[in-house]
Amino acid sequence: MPKALPVIDMSDPVCCNPVASGPMSDEDALAVAMRLKAIADPMRVKIVSYLFSSADGEETSGGLAAALELGESTVSHHVSQLRAAGLVVSQRRGMSVFHRVRPEALQALCVVLDPRCCQ
Secondary structure, eight states: OOOOOOOOOOSSOOOOOOGGGSOOOHHHHHHHHHHHHHHOSHHHHHHHHHHHHSTTSEEEHHHHHHHHTOOHHHHHHHHHHHHHTTSEEEEEETTEEEEEEOHHHHHHHHHHHOTTTTO
16 A cells, blocks of 8 residues: 655645756655646546636636546546645635636746746
């Protein structure tokens, strides 16, 4: 059975020195690894891609489920993982929950991996 990683607060974008700047602390390495783990699933990558390409930059769980041909519970699971990693935010409006990507969180992750990214 694989060892479980500790739970950390990932609600803010990752804010560590770039990987290329020298050895990372255990805490910084864990923060980066947890965010990468959250998006390291093909369906989650598709969800992020779909949210970026949607007309107004957001979509409901039902809309994601229909577009990706998945059950709403499956979409909900994947979105909750992305939300826990701080990569997606959700907002309830009436009976629907709308999800959108936090571009600043993805950009911060890119900069940590490659300081020349996004210049």
